[in-house]
Amino acid sequence: MKKGLIVDDAAVMRMRLRDILSSKYEIAGEAENGRQAITMYRNHKPDFVTMDISMAEMNGMEALTGLIAEFPDAKVVMVSAVGQKAQVFEALGKGAKDFIIKPFEPERVLLAIERLFE
């Protein structure tokens, strides 16, 4: 079973993403900010990451840059309310595989993760 890391500063959103993903994937961990995400990635080596952007301490865009620099094959899907064109292009340019804008339907999240492994 593929394993994922959920990164979001909001407990409700981490809970919701866990509910959506846990039927098909193992959840290796949950991080509240970008710094925690990088540490947990090193420890758990997940197959994919869902990454929020607007977070305290280290935001998701900085964490994405750090993760791709250290793990170029990391599969990161951005899941954020901050989905202006400039941010979507920036994230995809930095190596994100997809960009889901909140609010989202569960099917959109599952489809994005499935596509990572096709």
Add this chain to the structure above:
Amino acid sequence: MKAEYANPFITAAITTFQKELRVSLNRNSLGVKESPVPSKDVAIIIGVTGMVKGQVVYSMDDNVAFAVAKAMLPGKLPAELRKLTNSAVSELANIITGQASIILAGEKQKIDITPPAVFCGGASRIDFLSLQTICLSFLSEIGSFEINIALTEE
């Protein structure tokens, strides 16, 4: 303060309540005041930078905040919902601000928003911006909801 900043927030709030909470939100009134000081128990403050700068302050009563958590997390027990209420209202405000920013920024501009800060009953001790503010109020089946928009291009 431009009046046209109101419409993206109205659209974003109605859409987000429908999608996240399955609750219909109806516009009640629109006013102008001198700062974004909230009028209800719970306040969620989000800072805005980039194409526009300032603060957006969301506000609702305690029972409405609890109802937001309940609608966002159906099936959870009341004790668990009480622990998650701040997280739920923060995320609601984050999504509304994000959606409004997409509309405001259009094709080429960029707007950044800070993580939400929640204050329960203590918002009177906070230094809010002294900036002309559009105050939007809404009604719904779970209670009333307010958005104070203090943004400028300066």
